[in-house]
Amino acid sequence: MRKLLLTAALVMLMPVAANAAETTWIAACTDGKTLQYNQTIGGKGFLYLEMADGDYQGIALAQKSYDGNVICSVVDDHTPPNGNHSLKVCADKAHNTITLKYKDPTGKGQSIDDSAPYCSATVTVH
Numbered sequence: 001m002r003k004l005l006l007t008a009a010l011v012m013l014m015p016v017a018a019n020a021a022e023t024t025w026i027a028a029c030t031d032g033k034t035l036q037y038n039q040t041i042g043g044k045g046f047l048y049l050e051m052a053d054g055d056y057q058g059i060a061l062a063q064k065s066y067d068g069n070v071i072c073s074v075v076d077d078h079t080p081p082n083g084n085h086s087l088k089v090c091a092d093k094a095h096n097t098i099t100l101k102y103k104d105p106t107g108k109g110q111s112i113d114d115s116a117p118y119c120s121a122t123v124t125v126h
Contacts, residue, residue: 027091029119
């Protein structure tokens with residue numbers, strides 16, 4: 001009888017567990033740029049990009065904002081002394097784009113502004 005009750009309880013909990021699954025956004029450039037952005041809602045994210053030597057680098061991200069259509073993340077490390085993160089990435093599923101905002105913390109490199117899309121992308125939600 002205990003096994004039957006335990007089995008019935010597990011069957012009842014299965015749909016709840018399925019609904020509690022984490023939602024992950026995956027955005028990948030489709031216009032020749034080799035960049036992919038993955039972000040789990042309320043969790044960790046990663047930005048993958050191809051380096052000049054053909055190797056890929058992964059950068060850990062932390063979710064910064066989410067409004068249902070656009071999700072944004074910043075580099076998941078300590079906050080720089082000026083209080084601003086030097087890299088912010090956003091995926092927009094309504095417009096199928098990825099935007100980047102980058103500022104070289106040393107002031108020597110070229111900045112990237114997020115006012116225009118970095119690339120056209122396929123944005124999927126799983």
